[in-house]
Amino acid sequence: MRKLIYGMNLSLDGYVSGPGDDLGWSAPSDELFQFWLDQERMISLFLYGRRLWETMSAHWPTGDQQPDATPAQIEFARNWRDTPKVVFSSTIDKVDWNARLVAGDAVAEITRLKAGDGGPMRVGGATLAGAVMRAGLIDEYEIVTHPVLVGSGRPFFTALESWVNLNLVETRTFPGGVVLTRYETS
Template identity: 80%
Template sequence: MRKLIYGMNLTLDGYIAAAGDDIGWSGPPSHELFQWWLDHEQASGLSLYGRKLWETMSSYWPTGDQQPNATPAEIEFARNWRDTPKVVFSSTIDRVDWNTRLVTGDAIAEITRLKAEDGGPMNIGGATLAGAAMRAGLIDEYVIAAHPVLVGGGTPFFTPLDSWVNLNLVETRTFPGGVVLTRYETRR
């Protein structure tokens, strides 16, 4: 059975985007934080995206390694992003590229099927998609990179739940700029 990991950068008050889908609050990550995310992505066997996050990632990373000031870590991230198999869940787009397949049907049924397969961990991103997986009890690990900023509203990292989810803390790490990363596993 594969592990499903939901992780993102978020504000201290719990938002992955401020009002208007503004992600400018995060600024460029420190080299150390970017390297942590690169290592995390390289350990993944499959990435699951909702439409909005897919559009954000696919607008930059296919050619991120060709940018004039790309760091070695950014070059490696772009290469890894292109090479990693991806699944995009959307009923509003009709085409995806870069080692990706599109699922337009029941996301929870497909994620459940993918979890039952053998393979490396899967990362899930996008508030709507991850929220549905969270409500279905499919998330095995949460990765929170909390940035020291309050935005007061926007797209929350966590969705409302019908019942409590108990977690075990497995990692805490502080990065430059006051970013605190915490990882929690779901208690089953």
């Protein structure tokens, strides 16, 4: 069975984006960017909701060709292009960059993928992750908390029908007061 990881940057008050999908508060330090790159290198399949897919596919296909791209950003772009992706959406009709589109039941497809062989998968996008979280499919949470309160926006966590007990497996501090907490489900 494959491991399913949900991890994103979030504000101290629990949002992955602020009002109007603003991400300006979450610009990573070089050390944090390197952390995310190292994590992404271990993923064998990315699972994206439409909004996150649109954000990622707007930049990373050519992120390594930007004049100011750092070595880590160049590697991130290459890794992103090379890693297989599944995009869950009923409103777009085409994806590229080593991705396939699923318009049907996301939870059923992710359950099927998780039951198969292969390396870890990462679910990205708060709406998609919320459905997967409610289905009890997430094995690990990587929460990178930034010291900012944005007041509203898209929440990292969704309403659950029952408790989920977690075990803390790692903490780490990054420049600017950013803190990683990594948990596995019990």
